[in-house]
Amino acid sequence: MRASVTKGLGQGFVVEDIDLADPVGHEVRVEVRASGLCHSDLSVATFIGGEFPVVLGHEVAGVVTGTGPQVTQVKEGDHVVGSLIQYCGTCVNCLSGRTHICRHPEATLRTPEQPPRLSWNGAPVAQGMGLGGFAQEALIHENQLAVIPREMPWAPAALIGCGVLTGAGAVLNSANVRQGETVVVIGAGGVGMNAVSGARIAGAGTIIVTDIEDAKLERAKAFGATHVVNSRSADPVEAVRDITGDGADHVFDFVGIRSVTAQGMRMLGKGGGLYLIGIGGNDAGIDVSAISALTNSQKVQGVYMGSSHLKRDIPFYASMYLQGLMNLDDLVSREIGLADIEKGYESLKDGTTARVVITDFS
Ligand SMILES: NC(=O)c1ccc[n+]([C@@H]2O[C@H](COP(=O)([O-])OP(=O)(O)OC[C@H]3O[C@@H](n4cnc5c(N)ncnc54)[C@H](O)[C@@H]3O)[C@@H](O)[C@H]2O)c1
Ligand SMILES: [Zn+2]
Ligand SMILES: [Zn+2]
Incomplete structure (x- = not known):
């Protein structure tokens, strides 16, 4: 599949053909339909750093195309929005409804002993925030996904996962x-x-x-x-x-x-x-x-992250939008293709641009 890969600090975003593993356990395969450009991904790519090569992108909306054997919360064909909030669902903070301060967010990821979700020429590729939305497809733990109504348009839906929750x-x-x-x-x-x-x-x-x-x-x-x-x-x-x-x-x-x-x-x-x-x-x-x-x-x-519970709040904001009670359309200033991420970030410097969203993954 095509994904925009950041190969190292300051090396930008380059589209490559990389491999996506099949879903295991609680993993869900999502065909990405919209992916927002948030400032923090640019910060990771330009000065914060982390694991490289990496597929960034943490404002994701798409369609479920496959599920691991333990998935119970979403099904094929569902429209979903992803969030960088990672929670285990069993620690005391999760059990008291405070999933945004989960004590074991790593429970949503593969262990180092498992093969990686993303790879390129046989070598592992990191996945930004458990999402990796700058790609045609993503493999995401079901706890990081919320189902939204099918009438919700893709570009504003993607923004819910980070900027709106926050x-x-x-x-x-x-x-x-x-x-x-x-x-x-x-x-x-x-x-x-x-x-x-x-x-x-x-x-x-x-x-x-x-x-x-x-x-x-x-x-x-x-x-x-x-x-x-x-x-x-x-x-x-x-x-x-x-x-x-x-x-x-x-x-x-x-x-x-x-x-x-x-x-x-x-x-x-x-x-x-x-x-x-x-x-x-x-x-x-x-x-x-x-x-x-x-x-x-x-x-x-x-x-x-706005002390959010993504399973409750993402569908709530989608509903507010569909009822005309939340303005998300004026946040989507431009829609771009997967190969244009750098130009998209460049255009964010212009004061009139609120958010740029990738909606063309061809
Ligand atoms: N806490 C969290 O969980 C969380 C999550 C997401 C983003 N954030 C942070 O939220 C912040 C806002 O994100 P954003 O995407 O809206 O950024 P943005 O750059 O779009 O907005 C910042 C705004 O602040 C204005 N500004 C700059 N200096 C100012 C001043 N002295 N007085 C008043 N306004 C001033 C700018 O003109 C701009 O409109 C960022 O720092 C981001 O990292 C935090
Ligand atoms: Zn963000
Ligand atoms: Zn937890």
């Missing part, structure tokens, strides 16, 4: 935003927009979005922002305090730059929560004054 989940699961509350979203990128959608679903009364680019703030209005603030031309803390009167109930930081995170803390009202999602640099973080935090009953929480 952004909307931060609001709905991690912060448990309630109707009428005030929400601030710092960073109007592809993930932040899903936090705006999540805030609308939760019934937030005020949704303030801050960014440094007017085009992104304009787009944020199409997702449901009630107020936008350009933090280059106005002090965002003052602006939030003016709009809310006494500070926000929830602030979501999708930027992760120290000075920006500190501003987020100062936007909080009494009893407010600051949620850390973005990582803008190696020094991302915050100093918290214990006196101020305790007298105002405020909290700071790190958020991984």
Whole structure:
């Protein structure tokens, strides 16, 4: 099958003919119909590194074409979306519904003694995050897949697996935003927009979005922002305090730059929560004054993958989309072919492009 292979750090994405093993155990073979280009795959390919050669791509949607003998949760012909959340289903965190912090995510992968899922000229090829969506087909553990309705179009479906789970989940699961509350979203990128959608679903009364680019703030209005603030031309803390009167109930930081995170803390009202999602640099973080935090009953929480349970949340967001309650169409800026990943990442540098999705695998 054709797959886009990253052969080493900085060596880009090259389409090759590689081999996919037959499904064993809980594995599912998926014919990939859409695969989103998320920034973190580019980071792995350009500076983070890991195992090479590797097939990256972790926003995957497709059709089930084969199942291992132990698969019970999906069947051939099902339309599925994959997620990088890997969970065993039997550890105490999984059993208490917190699969995003599973203690044994490796249970979804083959052991080193087993033949690899992917190989090229007889040598193993690594599979990014247990998914490897930059390919015509993928072999994925059934715990990493959720079934979606057949009416769901492929390109927006693929985005649910990472950006939507993260952004909307931060609001709905991690912060448990309630109707009428005030929400601030710092960073109007592809993930932040899903936090705006999540805030609308939760019934937030005020949704303030801050960014440094007017085009992104304009787009944020199409997702449901009630107020936008350009933090280059106005002090965002003052602006939030003016709009809310006494500070926000929830602030979501999708930027992760120290000075920006500190501003987020100062936007909080009494009893407010600051949620850390973005990582803008190696020094991302915050100093918290214990006196101020305790007298105002405020909290700071790190958020991984929107505290999501993929089996519950992926079909939920697909349903919200199909009911017209979640804007995913404006996130799909361009559809490309499997051979055009590098050009696709290049086009993400343009401020008006939200997400690029591979939909042509021929
Ligand atoms: N915690 C998790 O589990 C998780 C999962 C997925 C992604 N992420 C992270 O979420 C973050 C957002 O992802 P994305 O795809 O939306 O990125 P993005 O680059 O599309 O969006 C970031 C936005 O922040 C804006 N920005 C930059 N500096 C700013 C400033 N000083 N003030 C306000 N806005 C500013 C940019 O203009 C941009 O619109 C990334 O850091 C990503 O790594 C975290
Ligand atoms: Zn991602
Ligand atoms: Zn577990």
